[in-house]
Amino acid sequence: MIQFQKRVLDNGLTVLVHEDPSSPMAAVNILYDVGARDEDPARTGFAHLFEHLMFGGSANIPDFDGVLQRAGGNNNAFTSNDITNYYDVLPAVNLETALWLEADRMHLLDFSPRSLEVQRKVVCEEFKEHYINQPYGDVWHLLRELTYTRHPYRWPTIGLELKHVEDATLEDVEAFFYKHYRPDNAILCVAGGVKAEQTFQLVEKWFGGIEAGGRPPRNLPQEPQQLEAREKTVEAEVPVDVLYRAWPMCARRDHDYHASDLLSDVLSAGESGRLHRRLVMENELFSDLEAYVMGSLDEGLFVVEGKYAEGVDRAEAEAALEAELEAIRSTPIGEDELEKVRNQSEAHEAFGNVSVLSKAMKLCYFELLGDAADINQETDRYRSVTAADIQRVAREILRPERANTLHYRAKRAVPAL
Amino acid sequence: MPIPTTPPPVLDVQDVHFRQPERHELPNGVPVYAVGGAPDPILRLEAVFPAGRRMELPGEHGVGAAAARLMTEGAGAFSGDAINRMVEQAGATLKVRGGFDYITLHFHGLNRSLPDVLPVLRALIEDARYPDKAVANYVRNNRQKLRIREEKVDYLADIGMRESFFGTDHPYGYRMTDAAFAAITPEALRAHHKRCIATSKPFIVAAGQLDEKAMAFLTDAFGRTARGGLPEPKTPPSATPLDPDASAEARIVHIPKPGAVQAAIRFARPALPKNHPDYRRFFVLNTVFGGYFGSRLMSNIREDKGYTYGIYSGMTQFKDGGFWYISSEVGGPVCEDALHQVRLEMKRLREEPIPEDELERVRHYLTGSILGSVDGPFKTADTVRGILQGDLEMDHVQRLVDTIRTVTAVELQDMARRHLTEDDLLEYVVGHPPA
Incomplete structure (x- = not known):
């Protein structure tokens, strides 16, 4: 507290x-x-x-x-x-x-x-x-x-x-x-x-003596709802092909933010996250694969980013990724998996509230969000997310028709290992 | 209401209170340095094993780092998958990383779930398995990562400088290559673990809320099996072009990198040993030169000329040697002048005493930063680990504070004349524009 x-x-x-x-x-x-x-x-x-x-x-x-x-x-x-x-x-x-x-x-x-x-x-x-x-x-x-x-x-x-x-x-x-x-x-x-x-x-x-300026109005152009998938391929002198896929997600103040954040944890927090365990360790389709959210004040992004493993068929790897996303959309996660990501956020909060600087920064940020006192509600907010919430936001966010895919490809022929 | 015009007074920090850790000894003699005082029931521990590059066998490259990274990929009766699931299920984090001298196991978690992770932790300390598949995966991914890193001038400069400084076969100097990764075998990792982790004696730094649960956990995890010291390895002396008799050209290495928009510049010379009488005074001199944002290097090369986003100097200390370095990335066209300005700043410190107001600023800055380094259990624990890894004494903090308070400009100029010298200075640049 x-x-x-x-x-x-x-x-x-x-x-x-x-x-x-x-x-x-x-x-x-x-x-x-x-x-x-x-x-x-x-x-x-x-x-x-x-x-x-x-x-x-x-x-x-x-x-x-x-x-x-x-x-x-x-x-x-x-x-x-x-x-x-x-x-x-x-x-x-x-x-x-x-x-x-x-x-x-x-x-x-x-x-x-x-x-x-x-x-x-x-x-x-x-x-x-x-x-x-x-x-x-x-x-x-x-x-x-x-x-x-x-x-x-x-x-x-x-x-x-x-x-x-x-x-x-x-x-x-x-x-x-x-x-x-x-x-x-x-x-x-x-x-x-x-x-x-x-x-x-x-x-x-x-x-006290500094003059007020009047808060500047903020009328930012809002992003229209995305209706179809977008794709872009670039080639550059990089060593490895990388896949980036981003979907629009809710803003930081939205009541679904915590569930969306936990969704990314189920997919990718730590070594036991689904994407790492199945597609990096078991199937060896990617050498590195993670999911994370951009907790921005306006509508943010839910991002999956993966480096293809050496010599794999990219289409096969993408299909396997899509199958994982389909699994989390179609089947609620188990109690164990839910408890795991809740415990992780509880520890994250407890360890983040120790240094005087991180406390000062977080208090300011929560005040900007609406109320500095919410800093003490954060663990409860994560704890109250249910498996149904996570499935609901997965269906809402991870829609194929709202995916934005960037294929970052290596230009030169990479010498085989 | 008018805005005040008189600046507030600046007060001296009277007392830097370094709360020394409590030293406990587990039943098998493993020392635990405990720093309590966290607001929540949480534990962060670091178990530091003498198992880094320095302990690799002759000809082994990258075995320490791989043995560390793969410890969690299977141990005793647990698969890697089971280990990760059990640790993360408890909301805990476990990472094992290998360095030059040590392998460090980092763990943090909630005290209430410590019993859940105990069996896993014991297994991986005592009986890591290094499954073939996990090793192959590690090797493949690291060969790929290496290719990405080798595109970066800062990485190339760091490893190239170290290699030039220590020598290509020296444990601190060798660079990881594609072939070195390919040569890593599960057998070598198992042997390294057995020799340097399973039976060796680590030291442990624990911070958080050290209640009975936490202490029992530490005892059960690290204190139950016999552990002893290891024979000290024979580390060869560092190489190379730093020999004062070597020609100036041998001490200047410029590596081109086509397409680079910035050059990574590094300088290095041997560090003072920690028991050297000048050690602490040189620390103050380094701060003036390049050790903080207001340093000579930063003021000249970033704030005055705008050549770089940042430039720093500092010391890298290992058990058997180390170097003092300067590090920066600068725009290609200004590279030559940046190198020239660095040498000019060294010369200025040799030839002119530091003005009193600048020295006062550094004294206060350093005292404040030391006060910050012992603020709260986790920062205090970091400081304690640094002291132990550096083979320093617990009174190091106080002695440093005393030196900071009393060192004079005359002494610092003398330090510069002795230790900011150019006849043993290595200059190493990657992405140097062609002449």
Whole structure:
């Protein structure tokens, strides 16, 4: 049970505090309700580029990292299609320094051309390191483009192309900041060896004077329901043929999310998941095969991804995969299998609620979903999923006519082993 | 309400409280280092066996890693399928992985289901079977994975640098090849398991809520059969072009990689042994140079020039040697200048004392990160395992904190002159653009 207190400042900033007296550290997590889905299709990759710029100096602090390091802290951030999340972890005695830093850059970022120029280059190198200079590095560009025709999930957070990042201007940066980085569009959580009352006072002191911006309306183009299967084949200089198949699934807040997540666990969690056991170990049709969900805030994807085993007939392997999916659609899973995936999620939750940083991050995320207190309901929500629920969502999601298949093929003739 | 203009004061961390683990001894003498204090009844344990590459027989390549990975594929009366099902049924996770010195068994689960997994755990520690089919499957999949890895410049640079540093037949230096995977046999794996796991003495680090159930589980799993020490292997000294008498060319290796848009750059020189009097001061110097986000390397090569997403330096320590390294992926056209800037930053630390404000920042940063490394049972357990694997003493944390507080800029410049030298520095680049 994670206890916390919540207050909302006059400017709309939501503040959560979790006391963990056993920790000498404090974690400060700020979630901004903006992600790659909020980008202009002609300027993709901007939310992530902006995340880099948030470290480039603010009104009173030219060097964010230096000040935090001086207080014994470290920090990082990540951008997803839905959110941008920043965190600082430092000795609890220096909590106020982290609040000062985060408040200063929420109040007024220093929009310098130099910082923009350098971070544009850094992000372009990140693009090359992770998305170009890697076998299969562009797979999410291809798969998103195939599965989403209108919704902005059709591009990954790094952006559609290098050019969008290269073309970003200071005016774009400034406009983005004032639109999305206002207190009423953020959730702040402090967790660790702190006192709640004193923490609320410090947050009020540093953040209370920042002006609200009015939450920007979000009218994203919705994805029309998919009516027929889509398929795409690409060839590239990769060593092994890989199959990616993605189906639309419900959004994270949907009441079927937990059952869908457990469906992916039945298929693929651990070594005893059905796909691994039957198609990798027993039939040796794939060398690697997994299923997972994208728990995104709008309608997400249920993905199966498999590397074909050496020399197998791909059609035979695909047919065997389809037979496994048919089995889970047509027959309810047994009590044992259900208990297994429930136990696994219980352990996952228990181990995930230990460090002060993961608690702070999760509290912010659950607050964004609707209510931070739901963090304590998560195990029960998984526990209450039934075998019938899993069969129902399997039938709903894993429809052949809604499948999106990407065949990623090796271009050159691979020398036989 | 106005926004305050006076920055808050920064306080010194007065005390880094490292809660030392409780040391228990199981009936057969196996030591357990226990760190309690988790909020829920959960257990995470790591059993660390002296069974990595270092313990392979002469000529064996990849046997330690395969013996580890395949331990769960059949043991005693249980098939691999049964093992995985029983462990996962209990909501637990079990992974065995082989490294350079050790094979480590990682287990975590809910205390209430520990009795359900006990028979499985005992079987795989005492009597792993290595079925032919599972071994063949492992070999085939790893040959395939190798082909994917060998497309990546960072992988090629890491293994190539290690090979150049230690030598091609050295247990820390050899690279896994298609032929090496193909040569792995079930007999070799069984022999390795028997010699290095079934009867050898591991050490165990356990964290979570260490109630009676958890302690009884540890005793029954690891404490019931006789276990003894192993003869130390004769590890050959590391090779090679690091010999100060070798020509400069021998210490610069540039491997082209057609189609690469980035070059993976690595530098390496011998690490200081852990008992070296400069060890802890060099740790502080490394932090200044490339050991944190505000380092000289990161400030120059990422934040000033935008050549890379990241550049780091650090130490890789094994039982019989190790290296200090620099690692980064940079854009092809800026590769030459990046290499030049790295050497320039080394020179700067040799020639100029670190300014006091920078040193103060590093002191606070390091103290905070050490405080974080002993925050909560799991991080504390990780720190304990690092101490034990590194053959360090439990007072290591305190001694490190003392060094961080007292080391001076003059001492650090002296460290740089002694240990940030270029006459024994290996430069290894994969994807280097043609001149």
